[in-house]
Amino acid sequence: MNQYKYAARHIDPVDREIVSEAEARQLTLTKPPGSLGMLEEIGNRLAGVAQRCPPPIPLNPHVVVFAGDHGVHGQGVTPWPQAVTVQMVANFLSGGAAINAISRQVGATVTVVDAGVAADLTPSEGLVMGKVRYGSADISLEPAMTILEAEAALDLGVSVAVELIDSGTDLLVCGDMGIANTTASAAIISYFCKTDPSVTTGRGTGIDDPTLARKISVIETAIERASVRPGLSDDPVAVLSELGGLEIGAIAGFILGAASRRIPVIVDGVISLAGALIANEIAPLAAEYMFAGHLSIEPGAGIAIGHLKLKPILKLDMRLGEGTGAAMAIPVLQSAARLLGEMATFESSGVSEA
Amino acid sequence: MNQYKYAARHIDPVDREIVSEAEARQLTLTKPPGSLGMLEEIGNRLAGVAQRCPPPIPLNPHVVVFAGDHGVHGQGVTPWPQAVTVQMVANFLSGGAAINAISRQVGATVTVVDAGVAADLTPSEGLVMGKVRYGSADISLEPAMTILEAEAALDLGVSVAVELIDSGTDLLVCGDMGIANTTASAAIISYFCKTDPSVTTGRGTGIDDPTLARKISVIETAIERASVRPGLSDDPVAVLSELGGLEIGAIAGFILGAASRRIPVIVDGVISLAGALIANEIAPLAAEYMFAGHLSIEPGAGIAIGHLKLKPILKLDMRLGEGTGAAMAIPVLQSAARLLGEMATFESSGVSEA
Numbered sequence: 001m002n003q004y005k006y007a008a009r010h011i012d013p014v015d016r017e018i019v020s021e022a023e024a025r026q027l028t029l030t031k032p033p034g035s036l037g038m039l040e041e042i043g044n045r046l047a048g049v050a051q052r053c054p055p056p057i058p059l060n061p062h063v064v065v066f067a068g069d070h071g072v073h074g075q076g077v078t079p080w081p082q083a084v085t086v087q088m089v090a091n092f093l094s095g096g097a098a099i100n101a102i103s104r105q106v107g108a109t110v111t112v113v114d115a116g117v118a119a120d121l122t123p124s125e126g127l128v129m130g131k132v133r134y135g136s137a138d139i140s141l142e143p144a145m146t147i148l149e150a151e152a153a154l155d156l157g158v159s160v161a162v163e164l165i166d167s168g169t170d171l172l173v174c175g176d177m178g179i180a181n182t183t184a185s186a187a188i189i190s191y192f193c194k195t196d197p198s199v200t201t202g203r204g205t206g207i208d209d210p211t212l213a214r215k216i217s218v219i220e221t222a223i224e225r226a227s228v229r230p231g232l233s234d235d236p237v238a239v240l241s242e243l244g245g246l247e248i249g250a251i252a253g254f255i256l257g258a259a260s261r262r263i264p265v266i267v268d269g270v271i272s273l274a275g276a277l278i279a280n281e282i283a284p285l286a287a288e289y290m291f292a293g294h295l296s297i298e299p300g301a302g303i304a305i306g307h308l309k310l311k312p313i314l315k316l317d318m319r320l321g322e323g324t325g326a327a328m329a330i331p332v333l334q335s336a337a338r339l340l341g342e343m344a345t346f347e348s349s350g351v352s353e354a
Numbered sequence: 355m356n357q358y359k360y361a362a363r364h365i366d367p368v369d370r371e372i373v374s375e376a377e378a379r380q381l382t383l384t385k386p387p388g389s390l391g392m393l394e395e396i397g398n399r400l401a402g403v404a405q406r407c408p409p410p411i412p413l414n415p416h417v418v419v420f421a422g423d424h425g426v427h428g429q430g431v432t433p434w435p436q437a438v439t440v441q442m443v444a445n446f447l448s449g450g451a452a453i454n455a456i457s458r459q460v461g462a463t464v465t466v467v468d469a470g471v472a473a474d475l476t477p478s479e480g481l482v483m484g485k486v487r488y489g490s491a492d493i494s495l496e497p498a499m500t501i502l503e504a505e506a507a508l509d510l511g512v513s514v515a516v517e518l519i520d521s522g523t524d525l526l527v528c529g530d531m532g533i534a535n536t537t538a539s540a541a542i543i544s545y546f547c548k549t550d551p552s553v554t555t556g557r558g559t560g561i562d563d564p565t566l567a568r569k570i571s572v573i574e575t576a577i578e579r580a581s582v583r584p585g586l587s588d589d590p591v592a593v594l595s596e597l598g599g600l601e602i603g604a605i606a607g608f609i610l611g612a613a614s615r616r617i618p619v620i621v622d623g624v625i626s627l628a629g630a631l632i633a634n635e636i637a638p639l640a641a642e643y644m645f646a647g648h649l650s651i652e653p654g655a656g657i658a659i660g661h662l663k664l665k666p667i668l669k670l671d672m673r674l675g676e677g678t679g680a681a682m683a684i685p686v687l688q689s690a691a692r693l694l695g696e697m698a699t700f701e702s703s704g705v706s707e708a
Contacts, residue, residue, distance in 0.1 A: 029452075030442070030445055030450060030451055030452075031451075031452050031674050032560045032673075032674065033560060034560070035560070035672065035673050035674040036452060036670075036672055036674055036678070037651070037670045037671030037672040037673065038670040038671050038672075039670060039672065039682075057459075078708075079708035080706070080708045081706050083706060084705060084706050087703065087704060087705040087706060088384070088705060090703070090704075091384055091698055091703045091705055094698070094703070095696075096384060096696075096697060096698025096702070096703050097384055097385075097697065097698070098383075098384075098385055098390060098693055098697055100696075100697075101689065101692045101693045101695075101696040101697055102689045102692070102693065104692065104696070105411075105685060105688050105689045105692050106685055106689070206386045206387060206388070206389070206708070297391070313670070314668065315669060316391050316392040316393060316667070316686070317391030317392050318389065318390055318391040318392075318393065319386075319389050319391065320385050320386065320389035320390055324390070328393075328685070328686065328689060331459060331460055331682070331685040332670070332682065334459050335455065335456045335459045335460070335682060338455045338456070338458065338459050339452055339455045339456065341455075342449075342450075342454070342455040342458070343450060343451065343452055343454075343455055344445055344448070344450025344451065348450070349441065349444070349445045349448070349450050350441060350444075351438060351441040351442060351445055352434070352435050352437060352438050352441060354432075354433040354434045354560070
């Protein structure tokens with residue numbers, strides 16, 4: 001059996017009894033009820049995720065940057081050359097990218113996974129050589145990948161998640177790199193959220209009006225092309241194969257792997273959200289393990305977060321990707337867990353209640 | 355000369371040339387221009403604050419919780435007994451409060467300052483015995499304190515800031531504790547922001563409708579009473595003496611002390627914002643050193659932040675005080691500085707530009 005199928009079948013709901021126990025515990029802590037806002041909601045859900053109240057503090061977070069190239073790059077949807085994907089992988093590995101600086105600050109480790117970069121990469125510490133194929137095909141003309149390739153991408157993500165969890169990682173953070181990947185992501189978000197590409201599509205890394213118009217038109221064409229495939233709407237793996245994103249498929253698998261092991265996973269921008277939507281279609285319970293770290297200013301982000309019934313934790317006007325928004329939310333999750341575990345109660349401290 | 359006057363006269367503007375240098379540097383880093391959103395704005399301002407680009411990463415943050423009691427408590431503006439102020443000081447000192455848990459997570463030290471608790475406290479490590487008087491008077495009936503007491507509170511805050519900075523603290527974080535202190539804060543915010551108390555006043559730690567109506571009425575009475583004082587509008591120290599808050603005065607001084615030493619200071623809820631407004635009236639340049647860590651759901655918070663021309667960093671629906679929202683923003687400021695200092699440039703990394 002494919003690993004992603006196995007993972008999807010082994011996702012239990014977040015433990016609602018433990019969530020209730022956490023909610024009750026919040027009321028005993030030395031603060032006015034509800035005064036920690038989202039930190040309480042997050043802490044309670046972390047307890048349900050871990051089936052433990054108070055929840056363990058996730059002190060071993062790991063950011064995984066999934067890299068892949070996109071055949072749709074040939075349609076002129078971005079001013080950035082495709083070679084930047086490879087160059088940025090090297091930048092991640094030498095510690096010079098934004099995600100590296102943020103991860104150093106918040107105490108997270110960074111691993112890069114080649115899910116489908118369109119060039120051969122040199123093996124290196126911190127790089128998982130998981131290439132499924134050399135970039136996706138041009139989704140405006142043909143499916144991004146075969147079903148077998150889509151499944152391989154999903155399996156890759158699961159195996160990365162499971163190996164990290166087996167090595168002690170207690171918080172997974174989704175990151176992405178791939179020139180033109182906001183095009184595939186907007187297509188996937190449009191498809192699953194039934195929202196017009198003109199609404200979901202943004203300027204990605206920064207594009208002008210003609211490029212934006214071209215990008216929207218390319219996405220419309222891709223969705224129209226894919227939609228003639230029989231049974232597409234009931235088959236998220238087929239949607240991935242039509243509109244992906246090798247790194248998007250790997251992110252979807254990564255999330256399924258995390259959820260199957262009851263480990264929280266932070267998503268942020270449109271690429272990891274596209275992967276999150278696929279994971280959610282394959283196994284709806286997976287969404288219970290997701291935390292939306294940051295609301296990207298890419299318009300598809302808010303739409304996808306709403307569809308997943310999540311609430312963004314940070315809103316810092318970021319639109320970089322790499323998992324930067326998700327990584328910035330790590331201290332929030334850690335603090336939420338710590339508050340639930342370490343705060344004194346009214347009873348233990350002798351503080352009077354209102 | 356009072357220390358606060360000395361500090362106020364020694365606040366220079368944030369260095370605009372260094373801010374411009376930081377803005378230019380951002381464009382050379384391996385990311386699309388502007389894609390780090392607020393992290394870029396924060397990093398650039400930190401450079402200007404420190405007069406160094408890239409700015410130092412503030413790795414020695416210190417949270418100071420200023421505690422004081424409020425005579426207006428007698429008007430029934432809150433269901434919490436006044437004794438909770440003393441009880442919570444003990445909770446801070448034994449590490450059981452929310453601000454302790456968050457500070458442990460983000461690597462900050464916590465100090466408590468008795469600026470005006472209405473009871474004698476036992477000396478303890480981590481407690482500064484700075485009591486100016488035993489709680490403020492009831493502002494609905496008379497001035498909160500004398501001008502000399504207001505000046506003593508301001509001086510206390512300056513001295514706490516300066517001593518911490520001299521001991522290596524590179525980021526100051528304002529915290530507060532004092533039952534009924536949202537009443538005094540809403541009065542000060544209403545006064546300086548010329549906004550009706552019915553708009554600025556919130557439910558504090560959580561009050562019902564009749565208590566809220568009483569609270570608003572008490573604040574209206576206090577402002578009407580204070581406003582007959584000749585020359586009040588030109589004298590922020592007189593406003594503090596009329597409507598303060600001993601801990602609010604100390605927070606104002608703390609901010610002036612930070613700004614006079616070019617050290618960034620994070621404010622969060624309505625109490626530290628009331629202090630920030632006083633600091634801003636005494637020395638308008640002080641606002642350039644302030645960062646609004648979190649937008650409290652107390653309505654006065656957004657009004658005060660707008661008045662100070664700041665932009666809230668986090669919005670986590672918190673309304674606890676203690677400096678919890680400000681402390682949660684510490685990793686954001688640290689990351690912002692680190693990104694500016696540690697990211698590779700396009701030139702150094704060989705990444706192609708768009």
